[in-house]
Structure formats: C-alpha cells, structure tokens
Amino acid sequence: MPQALTPRSAEALLRPLEKSTTSLTAMLEYLHETGRGANIIGDGGTTVTGICLDSRAVQPGDIYIAAPGARFHGAQFAQAAVETGAAAILTDIEGEDAASAAGVPVLLVEQVREVIGELSALVYGTDEACPELFGLTGTNGKTTTSYMIRSVLRALGRETGLVGTIEIAAGDTPIPSILTTPEAPQLHGLMARMRELGVEAATMEVSSHSLSYRRVDGLRFAVSGFTNLTQDHLDLHGSMQEYFETKALLFDLERSDRAVIMVDDSWGLEMARQATAEVWTLASDPATTGADWVIDNVVPAGLGHRFQLRGPDGTVIETATGLPGDFNVSNAALAVLMVLASGVDPARLQEALDRANPLTVEVPGRMQVIAEAPASIVDFAHNPDALARALSSVRSAEPGSRVIVVFGATGERDATKRPIMGAVAAQHADVVIVTDDDPHSEDPAPIRAAVAAGARAEIQAHGLLSEVREIHPRAAAIAAAVAMAGERDTILVAGRGHEVFQEVMGVNLELDDREELRRALLAHGFSPLAATSDSFDPADEG
Numbered sequence: 001m002p003q004a005l006t007p008r009s010a011e012a013l014l015r016p017l018e019k020s021t022t023s024l025t026a027m028l029e030y031l032h033e034t035g036r037g038a039n040i041i042g043d044g045g046t047t048v049t050g051i052c053l054d055s056r057a058v059q060p061g062d063i064y065i066a067a068p069g070a071r072f073h074g075a076q077f078a079q080a081a082v083e084t085g086a087a088a089i090l091t092d093i094e095g096e097d098a099a100s101a102a103g104v105p106v107l108l109v110e111q112v113r114e115v116i117g118e119l120s121a122l123v124y125g126t127d128e129a130c131p132e133l134f135g136l137t138g139t140n141g142k143t144t145t146s147y148m149i150r151s152v153l154r155a156l157g158r159e160t161g162l163v164g165t166i167e168i169a170a171g172d173t174p175i176p177s178i179l180t181t182p183e184a185p186q187l188h189g190l191m192a193r194m195r196e197l198g199v200e201a202a203t204m205e206v207s208s209h210s211l212s213y214r215r216v217d218g219l220r221f222a223v224s225g226f227t228n229l230t231q232d233h234l235d236l237h238g239s240m241q242e243y244f245e246t247k248a249l250l251f252d253l254e255r256s257d258r259a260v261i262m263v264d265d266s267w268g269l270e271m272a273r274q275a276t277a278e279v280w281t282l283a284s285d286p287a288t289t290g291a292d293w294v295i296d297n298v299v300p301a302g303l304g305h306r307f308q309l310r311g312p313d314g315t316v317i318e319t320a321t322g323l324p325g326d327f328n329v330s331n332a333a334l335a336v337l338m339v340l341a342s343g344v345d346p347a348r349l350q351e352a353l354d355r356a357n358p359l360t361v362e363v364p365g366r367m368q369v370i371a372e373a374p375a376s377i378v379d380f381a382h383n384p385d386a387l388a389r390a391l392s393s394v395r396s397a398e399p400g401s402r403v404i405v406v407f408g409a410t411g412e413r414d415a416t417k418r419p420i421m422g423a424v425a426a427q428h429a430d431v432v433i434v435t436d437d438d439p440h441s442e443d444p445a446p447i448r449a450a451v452a453a454g455a456r457a458e459i460q461a462h463g464l465l466s467e468v469r470e471i472h473p474r475a476a477a478i479a480a481a482v483a484m485a486g487e488r489d490t491i492l493v494a495g496r497g498h499e500v501f502q503e504v505m506g507v508n509l510e511l512d513d514r515e516e517l518r519r520a521l522l523a524h525g526f527s528p529l530a531a532t533s534d535s536f537d538p539a540d541e542g
C-alpha cells in the first residue's frame with residue numbers, strides 16, 4: 001500500500017466517483033424538519049458535492065465542517081479549507097466569525113458533531129441506499145470477528161466491504177486505516193463508493209470513541225455484535241460504567257435492527273437487558289441457562305477448534321476455526337450467528353461453512369504464527385484481558401516448556417492498565433520481557449517501569465517463579481527472547497500485531513514485530529514459516 005498517501009489523496013479514496021449536489025437550503029430544511037436550529041449566512045442556493053471534517057483533506061466543492069475539538073476549533077482552518085476548494089462551511093456560534101471571514105456561505109448550527117452524520121447521509125445519499133451493515137463492538141475481538149464475518153459472507157457469494165483497525169476494503173481495493181472507525185463524512189462517502197462498486201454487505205468495527213464522537217450517526221446496522229467488555233480506554237471514558245454506556249448506544253433500535261450479544265460476563269448480560277434492538281444472546285458455556293444460543297462440544301482441531309452452536313428449537317450448526325485460542329471460538333461463533341441473524345437460511349449457511357471453511361481466515365497480527373519451534377506468535381493483545389487470554393492459549397502441555405512474553409504498554413493512553421498488564425504477564429509467563437509499545441510522545445522509561453513494577457509486585461505477592469527483564473528498544477527485546485528460547489518454548493510478542501510503525505517521542509520508526517521475530521529466529525538457526533503462508537487450514541491440520 002502506498003505510504004505516500006496524503007490526507008487529501010486518502011480522502012479521495014473514501015468518496016463516490018459520481019458526484020451529486022446538495023444545496024445548503026436542502027440541509028437547512030432537513031435540520032429544521034428534524035427539530036434542530038440552524039441558519040445560513042450567505043447564499044443558500046450554494047451546492048456542495050462532498051463533506052469533510054479536516055481542512056487538510058478537503059476536496060473541491062466540499063462543505064468543510066469546522067468543529068470544536070480538544071485542541072483546536074476547526075474554524076481556525078476555515079481559510080485554509082476554502083483555499084483548497086471548500087464551497088461552504090458548517091460551524092457553530094464559536095466558529096461563526098472565523099468561518100464568515102473565509103468568504104464562502106456558512107451553515108450555522110447549535111452542536112456541530114450532532115448533525116455531521118445525518119448531513120453526510122444527505123450529501124452522499126446513504127440514507128436511501130447503503131450496503132447491509134454488520135457492526136462489531138466490544139473491547140477485544142472486533143477485528144477478528146469482522147474478518148470472519150466477511151469471510152462467511154464471501155462464502156455465501158456476497159460482494160463485501162470492510163472497515164476496521166487494519167484496513168478499509170471496498171471490493172478488492174484496500175485503503176490504509178488511520179482510525180478504527182473513521183469520521184462520519186468518510187464513512188458515508190465510503191458507503192456510497194461501496195454502493196458504486198456493487199458491495200452488498202460490509203462489516204464495520206465500531207469503537208467506543210466512534211460512538212462518543214458520533215462517527216456512526218446516520219448509519220443503520222442490520223446486525224450489531226457485542227464481544228466483551230474489559231478494562232481499556234478509561235482515559236476517554238473515566239469508568240467502566242461510562243465505557244459500557246457508550247458501547248450500549250450501538251444496540252439501540254435507532255441504530256441497529258438486530259443484536260447478537262455475548263453474555264459470558266455481567267456486562268454482556270446487562271447489554272442484552274438494555275438493548276432495544278431485537279436481541280439474540282450467545283454464551284460460551286453450554287451450561288448457561290437463558291441464553292438463546294450456546295457454544296458446545298469444543299474439541300481441539302489442529303491449531304484451532306471444532307465446535308457446535310446450539311440454538312432455539314434444537315437448531316445445531318457445526319463448524320471449526322483454525323485460529324488458536326479459545327477466545328477465537330467465541331469470535332467465530334459470534335460471526336456465524338451475526339450472519340444467521342441477518343436472515344440467511346441455516347442450511348445454506350451450514351453448507352457454506354462446510355464447503356469454504358471461512359472461519360479459518362488470516363487476520364494480520366492476530367495470533368499470527370511466525371514459527372512452530374519455538375512456537376513464535378505475534379498478537380495484538382494490548383490490554384489486560386487480551387494478554388491473559390493470549391498467554392493462556394499459547395501455554396504448551398509439554399513438560400519443561402516455557403512461555404516468554406515480550407510486550408509493553410501504550411503511552412498517552414489509559415495508564416492504569418500498565419501495572420495490571422505487568423501482573424497478568426507474571427501470572428501467565430515464565431519470562432516477562434518488558435519493552436516499549438507505542439510510547440507516542442510520552443517518555444518510554446516510566447511506562448516500562450510501571451509495567452515491570454506490576455509484574456514484580458505480582459511475583460512477590462504470590463511467590464511466583466517468573467523472571468522479569470526490561471529491554472529496549474523493542475527489536476532488541478524480541479532478539480533477546482529468541483536468544484533465550486529453546487525449541488519447546490513459546491514466544492509471544494504482544495501488543496502491536498499488524499502495525500509497521502512505532503511512534504517513539506513523536507517520531508514514527510519502522511518496526512514490524514513479525515519481521516523482527518523472523519529475523520531473530522533465522523539468526524539463531526530456527527526456521528520461521530514463509531511470510532506468505534501464515535494462514536491455517538484445519539484440513540491440513542487433520
């Protein structure tokens with residue numbers, strides 16, 4: 001993928017090729033009809049062909065949305081937006097003066113973020129025609145489950161799109177992803193582009209940030225799924241309750257027709273109780289009473305598992321996933337049920353699962369096996385629950401084998417999870433190598449110290465035998481892990497998954513954990529798997 005994309009050229013990929021026009025008066029009328037106060041300063045007959053929230057990405061003919069943010073008010077970039085072709089500006093009272101001074105008509109509203117989604121739908125016509133949407137939220141498992149859903153939909157012969165942390169894909173065109181869930185103007189532009197490309201169904205990761213910032217406003221999900229809720233993003237949400245309430249917005253009938261909710265924890269149960277969309281509940285434990293669907297008869301198959309889904313009226317679906325970890329059985333089950341909930345005939349779905357094995361899909365940087373001896377795995381676990389689950393799933397039954405984990409914690413994000421992740425690593429690994437994750441602009445040393453302190457405190461409190469080392473930079477930590485590993489050991493490099501840049505003190509350094517691991521394995525005489533054959537096929541695994 002070209003790294004040289006600028007904000008403007010990237011934005012152009014998220015637009016329909018065929019442009020239609022919307023006048024400011026049409027927007028004003030829509031806002032008034034839906035009970036919102038708004039005024040036009042200048043010529044209401046002015047028409048726009050696109051809508052954009054970033055002055056650096058404006059395309060000629062756009063309405064530039066000058067929104068207040070944590071750092072700036074977008075109105076300070078109004079002049080720049082007009083110089084690059086903005087035909088009008090949408091702003092609030094605070095932005096009025098700067099917007100008016102930019103010399104194009106201004107649509108003035110009370111709360112800018114409240115109207116962006118709906119106006120984007122109006123501009124791109126996505127209120128009238130949009131691919132069938134599958135939305136995923138939860139702390140962990142969104143990316144993996146959305147790849148699985150896409151794979152199942154493809155096996156059913158549907159033309160698909162995908163929006164998420166790793167990439168945006170409209171048809172076969174991948175577009176690098178900056179946010180897990182892009183801003184509303186980009187989402188609507190993208191849906192219109194997908195419509196042009198004949199995309200019938202799209203999966204979308206819906207982050208809690210996107211719900212807080214109203215990025216998915218104006219979209220309607222046919223089926224939304226909830227994976228789980230564990231600690232993360234408390235810097236944004238303040239408390240788990242607020243984090244939960246934000247996620248719950250997705251399961252409102254105003255946004256989603258149907259919801260499939262994992263009820264393995266109390267947050268899931270509460271989510272199912274609160275949701276106003278039609279709910280199907282799913283439990284991983286077959287003994288769970290009251291769940292509509294349960295996962296049963298899970299048996300190891302190669303690196304992954306075979307399992308059954310048992311539902312109402314004796315319905316049984318049998319399938320398998322080749323992805324390691326019992327959490328991937330939950331992800332796979334959720335994917336199958338979300339497709340079923342969209343109205344696909346169960347027999348047709350079973351036939352597609354049997355024929356195409358779609359739940360054995362390669363998800364970059366998610367439990368990605370780089371070598372088999374020592375078992376060397378790169379995973380995206382970057383919060384306590386994901387790290388605990390990833391570590392538990394890689395422990396080999398072979399006597400004397402050790403688990404060596406290499407990880408760190410992100411800078412400028414939820415600092416409370418740092419010692420907790422250290423403690424989790426000490427509980428589950430024999431050797432804990434603490435290194436840098438993405439420190440961003442924060443000094444990496446105190447981040448490492450907080451993680452290592454959590455690990456040491458856990459060892460002391462429980463008399464554990466794990467060993468803690470602090471090694472940086474990250475490539476050196478990965479090399480050290482390989483240097484100490486024997487063939488029967490397991491190395492888990494956690495936290496950065498598919499990412500190929502590490503931001504240290506504000507500078508982007510090229511770093512791909514998978515490449516570093518391969519390099520170190522080769523240097524120590526081990527045999528990594530070929531870079532292109534990291535996907536699994538249970539058919540090969542027996």
Ligand SMILES: CC(=O)N[C@H]1[C@@H](OP(=O)(O)OP(=O)(O)OC[C@H]2O[C@@H](n3ccc(=O)[nH]c3=O)[C@H](O)[C@@H]2O)O[C@H](CO)[C@@H](O)[C@@H]1O[C@H](C)C(=O)N[C@@H](C)C(=O)N[C@H](CCC(=O)O)C(=O)O
Pocket residue numbers: 053054055056067068069070071072073074077178179180181182183207208209210213
């Ligand atoms: C915390 C957060 O999500 N902030 C988002 C928010 O920022 P903000 O409103 O504070 O914006 P600001 O920087 O003060 O700027 C104000 C306005 O001026 C505009 N601007 C700014 C500079 C300029 O030159 N021209 C210009 O037009 C900005 O586009 C913005 O509209 O609106 C901006 C405009 O779209 C986003 O870029 C920004 O995301 C930042 C980059 C971000 O890092 N977000 C992350 C945390 C995020 O959303 N992550 C979740 C996933 C998390 C996970 O699950 O791991 C995601 O969905 O990706």
Ligand SMILES: Nc1ncnc2c1ncn2[C@@H]1O[C@H](COP(=O)(O)OP(=O)(O)OP(=O)(O)O)[C@@H](O)[C@H]1O
Pocket residue numbers: 138139140141142143144145165180205227228327328330331365366367379380381382385386387389390497
């Ligand atoms: N169902 C699950 N429960 C707990 N942990 C999981 C689950 N699925 C995946 N994980 C762990 O979480 C990590 C991230 O998985 P994935 O990328 O699918 O989730 P995500 O919700 O998209 O994460 P993010 O929002 O951070 O991008 C995986 O690498 C794995 O360690």
